[in-house]
Amino acid sequence: xxxxxxxxxxxxxxxxxxxxxxxxxxxxxxxxxxxxxxxxxxxxxxxxxxxxxxxxxxxxxxxxxxxxxxxxxxxxxxxxxxxxxxxxxxxxxxxxxxxxxxxxxxxxxxxxxxxxxxxxxxxxxxxxxxxxxxxxxxxxxxxxxxxxxxxxxxxxxxxxxxxxxxxxxxxxxxxxxxxxxxxxxxxxxxxxxxxxxxxxxxxxxxxxxxxxxxxxxxxxxxxxxxxxxxxxxxxxxxxxxxxxxxxxxxxxxxxxxxxxxxxxxxxxxxxxxxxxxxxxxxxxxxxxxxxxxxxxxxxxxxxxx
Numbered sequence: 001x002x003x004x005x006x007x008x009x010x011x012x013x014x015x016x017x018x019x020x021x022x023x024x025x026x027x028x029x030x031x032x033x034x035x036x037x038x039x040x041x042x043x044x045x046x047x048x049x050x051x052x053x054x055x056x057x058x059x060x061x062x063x064x065x066x067x068x069x070x071x072x073x074x075x076x077x078x079x080x081x082x083x084x085x086x087x088x089x090x091x092x093x094x095x096x097x098x099x100x101x102x103x104x105x106x107x108x109x110x111x112x113x114x115x116x117x118x119x120x121x122x123x124x125x126x127x128x129x130x131x132x133x134x135x136x137x138x139x140x141x142x143x144x145x146x147x148x149x150x151x152x153x154x155x156x157x158x159x160x161x162x163x164x165x166x167x168x169x170x171x172x173x174x175x176x177x178x179x180x181x182x183x184x185x186x187x188x189x190x191x192x193x194x195x196x197x198x199x200x201x202x203x204x205x206x207x208x209x210x211x212x213x214x215x216x217x218x219x220x221x222x223x224x225x226x227x228x229x230x231x232x233x234x235x236x237x238x239x240x241x242x243x244x245x246x247x248x249x250x251x252x253x254x255x256x257x258x259x260x261x262x263x264x265x266x267x268x269x270x271x272x273x274x275x276x277x278x279x280x281x282x283x284x285x286x287x288x289x290x291x292x293x294x295x296x297x298x299x300x301x302x303x304x305x
Contacts, residue, residue: 018058022273025292036241036269036284037297042124044239045114046257048247049187050272052130054108054291058187075188078222081214082156085203088212093198094190095215096171097180102132102150102189103165110245110290111138113297118142122299125235129247129254131188131217144232146224146253148217150189157211164215174202188217224253236260244270246290249277 037043049059080087107115115138117123127144128135133151135143153162178201182191206213218224236242242261249255258278261268269284270276271293279285286293 018053018056019289020053020273022287022289025288029286029288030293030296032284033269033271033286033293034297036267037122037243038300040122040241040243042239042241043117043122044236044242044257044261044266045117045123045126045245046242046247046254047114047126047128047130047135047245048249048254048272049130050246050248051110051128051290052105052108052132052134053246054110054289055105055132055134056185057102057105057130057132057189058185075186075220078219080221081219082212088214089201089203090193090195090198091190092171092203092213093178093180093201094186094193096168096175096201097182097193098185098189098191099164099168101185105132105134107134107138108291110294111135111140113294114245115139117299120299124239125232127232127235127254127257129251131215144228146218146228146232148215150215150217152216153213154216155206155209155211156214158206158209160206160208161216162213167213170204170207174204178202218253229256232257233260236264236266239266242266242268244268244272244276244278244282245294246272247276248272248274 049057053059076087076091081091111134114123114126114135118126118140123142125142125144126135126140127146129146131145131147131150133149151164153164153167180193180197182193184192186192204213205211236257242258244258247254249258255277258268258281262281267283268278268281269286270278270282271286271288271290273287273289
């Protein structure tokens with residue numbers, strides 16, 4: 001779907017709107033991370049919302065610029081979405097409006113760097129807490145989307161999977177006269193609309209069985225599949241270090257991997273603006289904008305490749 005000129009201009013102006021302020025990046029920080037990366041041959045990388053803010057996607061918790069700091073809007077809870085038709089109507093109406101902008105967002109230089117590290121066999125595996133598909137767009141393939149992906153939709157009854165872009169046309173056919181615009185993108189790709197604005201929005205059911213359609217995303221209040229968690233623990237066992245990029249690790253689903261890495265005796269480096277839940281576990285903590293650090297790191301290995 002082609003973005004209107006007005007929406008494209010809003011997107012371009014928002015690219016760094018959601019990046020929190022931080023002290024100037026120091027060359028010593030880059031040097032220290034370079035030493036860490038150079039000594040790693042099988043790197044386990046965990047990325048969070050702080051990586052995608054530089055692509056124009058807001059996060060939840062950043063000081064002054066995160067969604068919680070700017071608005072009273074809160075993400076839908078899993079139980080509420082499943083049980084309450086009005087909650088689903090509200091979610092899908094907001095998601096329908098936000099989708100064209102969200103779907104057209106592109107990887108930033110940090111996504112590209114991590115993809116290059118994978119191709120050079122520097123990164124053994126990458127796990128992301130983000131649901132924006134930007135790592136895939138950048139070409140990364142050794143990726144686990146810990147919380148799923150907004151580009152896929154699942155029927156909760158029959159398990160049918162639907163491409164989110166295709167579903168947009170279905171929404172449009174069910175709501176030919178319903179129209180709202182907003183450039184206030186929320187972290188998961190929806191926008192902020194009032195209940196009065198969404199009350200006439202029609203939410204289609206699954207075309208196969210009439211079941212409830214839900215993004216293939218782990219909403220707040222739901223749990224990450226234990227099989228996925230265990231598979232990532234196995235990945236950690238063959239890695240020699242862990243790098244956290246752009247995550248406060250406030251949510252346990254990501255924090256658990258730093259705990260496991262520490263139990264395995266792996267060195268941990270964290271690149272994030274602001275305090276994280278795992279600062280006490282890190283051998284290196286850098287507080288800087290990801291895009292001002294990662295592009296300057298070379299990918300040579302400790303054994304001289």
